[in-house]
Amino acid sequence: MIIIQDMKKLIVICSLLSLMTSCKTEELWFKGDYFFLRHKGSDMPIWVRGNLASKIFILHLHGGPGGSSIDEGVEKVYLPIENDYAMVYWDQRASGGSQGNTKAETLTMEQFVGDVELVIDLLNSRYNNPTIFLHGHSWGGALGAAFLGKGENQNKVKGWIELNGAHNWKLGMELSVQWVKDYADAAISESRDVSFWTNALSWYDKNPVIDNLELMDKHAEHVSRAKGYIYDINNPNLQRFSGWQLWSPSGDLNKDTFTKEHLIDELQKSYSDGLNQVTIPALILWGRHDGILPVELAQEAYDALGTDSLNKQMVIFENSAHSPNREEPDLFIQKMKQFIYQYK
Numbered sequence: 001m002i003i004i005q006d007m008k009k010l011i012v013i014c015s016l017l018s019l020m021t022s023c024k025t026e027e028l029w030f031k032g033d034y035f036f037l038r039h040k041g042s043d044m045p046i047w048v049r050g051n052l053a054s055k056i057f058i059l060h061l062h063g064g065p066g067g068s069s070i071d072e073g074v075e076k077v078y079l080p081i082e083n084d085y086a087m088v089y090w091d092q093r094a095s096g097g098s099q100g101n102t103k104a105e106t107l108t109m110e111q112f113v114g115d116v117e118l119v120i121d122l123l124n125s126r127y128n129n130p131t132i133f134l135h136g137h138s139w140g141g142a143l144g145a146a147f148l149g150k151g152e153n154q155n156k157v158k159g160w161i162e163l164n165g166a167h168n169w170k171l172g173m174e175l176s177v178q179w180v181k182d183y184a185d186a187a188i189s190e191s192r193d194v195s196f197w198t199n200a201l202s203w204y205d206k207n208p209v210i211d212n213l214e215l216m217d218k219h220a221e222h223v224s225r226a227k228g229y230i231y232d233i234n235n236p237n238l239q240r241f242s243g244w245q246l247w248s249p250s251g252d253l254n255k256d257t258f259t260k261e262h263l264i265d266e267l268q269k270s271y272s273d274g275l276n277q278v279t280i281p282a283l284i285l286w287g288r289h290d291g292i293l294p295v296e297l298a299q300e301a302y303d304a305l306g307t308d309s310l311n312k313q314m315v316i317f318e319n320s321a322h323s324p325n326r327e328e329p330d331l332f333i334q335k336m337k338q339f340i341y342q343y344k
Contacts, residue, residue, distance in 0.1 A: 037090075037115070037119060041106060042093035051083060051085055052086045058134075059120065060089055061134065065092070065267075069089040086130070092112060092143075094258060107262035136161070137325070138163075138166055148275070149277055162284050171272075173209075175297065176293065179294050232319065235319075238326060272300065281312065287320030287327065288320065299314070
């Protein structure tokens with residue numbers, strides 16, 4: 001059963017948070033529509049903000065699994081897009097600011113895809129069948145690919161935008177391990193942090209396959225040390241987005257570990273085969289220096305898509321790692337707007 005609820009619980013939390021931060025309350029929380037999708041034990045918050053009158057909606061699939069889309073709405077990553085179109089920030093089950101009593105058995109890709117279907121149905125009902133674009137980052141790329149590859153789902157959206165997505169996690173991990181090894185070799189040869197990277201290479205000799213959460217966490221430490229998540233920590237663009245996680249309700253209630261533990265098998269799968277059936281317009285966006293999902297995956301996604309070459313595009317961001325939307329926001333927004341304008 002699906003129930004639309006108001007956001008009283010979230011508004012109370014956020015009102016308290018606004019007292020602890022320097023952000024203007026009305027700027028953060030009192031614009032747009034707030035409601036919940038309740039399904040199979042989960043109350044999943046949805047925040048629709050921006051130019052609703054445009055009837056063009058971009059549904060954001062956040063990363064993780066276990067991350068938050070609403071965090072990105074508060075950080076204003078997509079604010080320039082909201083001038084022209086509506087953004088839909090949705091926190092998935094057992095993720096971000098979602099609530100309820102989510103059972104472990106519902107943490108499957110099949111259920112997450114079903115949730116996307118329900119969110120789209122809800123948007124169509126609430127907003128009289130708007131034009132919807134699907135946009136997934138990291139884990140959201142895997143979820144988006146799985147959704148599009150199922151049945152006639154691609155006909156429910158106008159286009160697909162993948163940002164450094166995990167549509168083929170198994171290949172991504174293989175590439176990521178080699179990426180770290182190459183970085184370690186270069187660092188050692190240049191006498192940089194030799195002890196750390198020598199130990200890291202020994203660790204990979206003992207753990208050649210990254211297939212459980214403990215190994216993933218250790219590998220992620222290496223990727224971060226090698227600047228594979230953020231390419232330039234001194235990038236002034238990052239200042240736009242700093243600090244919110246300290247106060248975020250989705251940060252305080254982070255479900256990241258719980259969600260990953262139960263989706264570990266899904267993370268080993270590839271959803272590239274399903275992309276062969278996808279023929280809608282597609283935009284692939286990737287950071288050149290991504291160490292967790294290396295740039296080779298961008299080409300793999302582009303080649304896997306069944307979309308005609310005239311209607312698919314790949315853009316590589318030369319000064320970004322895993323999140324070009326944060327590291328090169330101006331170029332990111334430009335490419336997003338161009339794509340949506342072309343195919344709306």
